Amino acid sequence: MTEAEETTPKDDARHAEKMAKKKAARDKIMATKTDEKGLIVVHTGKGKGKSTAAFGMIFRHIAHGMPSAVVQFIKGGMSTGERDLILARFSELCEFHTMGEGFTWETQDRARDIAAAQAAWAKAKELIASGEKSMVLLDEINIAIRYDYIDINEVVEFLKSEKPHMTHVVLTGRNAREELIEIADLVTEMELVKHPFRSGIKAQKGVEF
Amino acid sequence: MTEAEETTPKDDARHAEKMAKKKAARDKIMATKTDEKGLIVVHTGKGKGKSTAAFGMIFRHIAHGMPSAVVQFIKGGMSTGERDLILARFSELCEFHTMGEGFTWETQDRARDIAAAQAAWAKAKELIASGEKSMVLLDEINIAIRYDYIDINEVVEFLKSEKPHMTHVVLTGRNAREELIEIADLVTEMELVKHPFRSGIKAQKGVEF
Numbered sequence: 001m002t003e004a005e006e007t008t009p010k011d012d013a014r015h016a017e018k019m020a021k022k023k024a025a026r027d028k029i030m031a032t033k034t035d036e037k038g039l040i041v042v043h044t045g046k047g048k049g050k051s052t053a054a055f056g057m058i059f060r061h062i063a064h065g066m067p068s069a070v071v072q073f074i075k076g077g078m079s080t081g082e083r084d085l086i087l088a089r090f091s092e093l094c095e096f097h098t099m100g101e102g103f104t105w106e107t108q109d110r111a112r113d114i115a116a117a118q119a120a121w122a123k124a125k126e127l128i129a130s131g132e133k134s135m136v137l138l139d140e141i142n143i144a145i146r147y148d149y150i151d152i153n154e155v156v157e158f159l160k161s162e163k164p165h166m167t168h169v170v171l172t173g174r175n176a177r178e179e180l181i182e183i184a185d186l187v188t189e190m191e192l193v194k195h196p197f198r199s200g201i202k203a204q205k206g207v208e209f
Numbered sequence: 210m211t212e213a214e215e216t217t218p219k220d221d222a223r224h225a226e227k228m229a230k231k232k233a234a235r236d237k238i239m240a241t242k243t244d245e246k247g248l249i250v251v252h253t254g255k256g257k258g259k260s261t262a263a264f265g266m267i268f269r270h271i272a273h274g275m276p277s278a279v280v281q282f283i284k285g286g287m288s289t290g291e292r293d294l295i296l297a298r299f300s301e302l303c304e305f306h307t308m309g310e311g312f313t314w315e316t317q318d319r320a321r322d323i324a325a326a327q328a329a330w331a332k333a334k335e336l337i338a339s340g341e342k343s344m345v346l347l348d349e350i351n352i353a354i355r356y357d358y359i360d361i362n363e364v365v366e367f368l369k370s371e372k373p374h375m376t377h378v379v380l381t382g383r384n385a386r387e388e389l390i391e392i393a394d395l396v397t398e399m400e401l402v403k404h405p406f407r408s409g410i411k412a413q414k415g416v417e418f
Contacts, residue, residue: 015319035410047397049252049262052269056261056291059268061415063290066417081272089298110224161235167418185410187255187403193396201244201394202417206270206277206343207377 027032033057035050039185040159044142044176047190054170055082062090069095069127071158074140074173076120095133097123116147120185131164142173145180152177159183247343248394249368253351253385254381256399259312263379264291265345271299275343278336282329283349283382289418305340306332314325326358338375351382354389368392 030115041057043050058081061068068087086094098122115162121144127136145151171180181187203209231307252259265383268291270277273384279295295303308329330353353359365388372378390396412418 012319016352036408036413039410039413039416041416042402043258045400047399048263048395049258049397049399052265053262053399055268056258056265057416059264059294060261060290060418063294064415065339066415081269085272110228110354118295118418127250168413169333175323180404184403186257189402190256190257190258191254191264191398191400193251193390194393195395200245201248204245204271204377206275207248207250209269 009051037165037185038163038169040163040183041168041170041179042142042176042184042187043170043190044174044181044187045189045191046174046193047192049190050172050174051139053188053190054081054139054172057136057168057170058082058086058094059136061087061135062093062123065093067093067132068135068137069133070097070100070137070139071120071124071127071141072096072139081206092093093125097127099123102169113147117144117147120144121150121155125158126160128158128167128169129162129164132168133167135170137166137170140173141171142176142180144173146173146175147178152179154160156180156183230298241338246373246374246394247378249372249392250377251351251385251389251393251396252379252380252381253383253390253396254398254400255270255383256401257404259381259383261291262397262399263348263381266343266348266377267291267295267303268380270344271295271302274302276302276341277344277346278307278342279346279348280303280329280333280336280350281307281323281348281351282326290415291328306336306337308332322356323358326353329353330359330364333368333369337373337376338371339369340376341345342376344379346375346379349382350380351381351385351389354386355382355384361388365389365392 040187041054043054055070058070070083083096083098086096088093095122099116113126120141124136124141127133131173141150145152145155155175159169176187249306252263260310264279267277267279279292281292292307295305306329310327329350333345333347333350336342349391350359350364351379354361368378369392378391
């Protein structure tokens with residue numbers, strides 16, 4: 001028997017009491033949460049998982065048969081497993097638009113980058129305003145905003161005034177602007193604690209892409 | 210024309226030069242990253258997205274036709290969209306084991322929780338040691354470790370000595386132990402910046418589950 005398995009009746013009783021209190025407190029809190037609305041969700045920070053967690057929500061939508069759409073602002077040049085899987089198996093539930101043409105340091109052409117970002121933003125507005133999608137993911141839009149390819153004030157204004165009440169909009173990318181965080185309902189900062197690149201490990205299939 | 214679209218030849222030249230430098234620096238760094246190995250990945254922190262991003266990596270594996278497995282340590286009582294989707298469509302690529310019987314504050318039975326956690330850990334060891342899975346996700350194992358239902362030293366020893374070189378193991382849950390972070394290759398802390406529960410919004414289909 002390991003240490004973790006040792007237990008006494010007294011331990012068990014104390015534990016049951018503690019957990020019962022936790023459950024009561026949690027049930028009380030949950031009972032006050034009754035509203036539903038389309039959320040503005042932001043995933044930012046230097047860590048991994050911003051886009052991955054956002055695609056996870058798209059898969060949740062697919063699992064429930066709810067319609068969604070993805071607009072990729074920057075990563076257009078990169079092939080991702082999720083995109084291939086969605087295109088191959090779930091294209092009837094999730095629309096996919098890849099408007100960026102790769103990371104900006106790959107293209108070195110500012111005019112082309114701006115045109116691509118503006119086209120992606122126009123498509124994003126159309127998808128959101130239609131009210132036909134339960135969730136619209138604007139993948140890496142924060143990068144396009146940070147480079148001023150898209151005007152942050154226009155994004156904030158649009159989300160505040162044009163987003164249908166029940167539509168969820170997810171915006172990802174590091175360096176999310178304060179104006180965006182201000183109007184968001186759910187903001188998570190993915191913080192990098194440790195990264196395998198530091199020890200010479202390359203990006204691997206099934207992990208990074 | 211918006212401000213973001215205004216550009217001058219001088220701006221463009223400066224931008225191209227800056228991006229070319231970035232690309233050269235990045236290419237140089239990427240050239241040193243040549244190793245492949247199975248990573249120990251930890252998603253922790255109080256924010257959202259820990260499990261969602263981990264399931265995203267499972268979907269990447271599915272997209273590439275690579276075999277994976279999921280062991281759910283705690284959330285057994287909750288139905289998640291991802292699980293239903295994997296079971297319905299991709300069970301040939303991803304094995305699913307739900308060993309926990311709900312959050313600990315739901316059960317209030319320490320002996321039962323310990324037995325469930327130990328059973329999950331036994332299954333996890335079997336799946337990892339087999340070498341047949343490219344990725345094994347130990348969902349919410351950090352909670353079971355935190356409550357001492359599983360011995361952290363046993364987990365660390367096992368991962369160090371028994372994990373096959375090319376197998377990725379992903380461990381999620383808040384309050385990851387320092388001993389685990391120490392041996393991990395990739396650690397991300399999901400930090401909560403803003404949460405809709407605070408304004409009375411309940412958990413919604415396609416977002417939280």
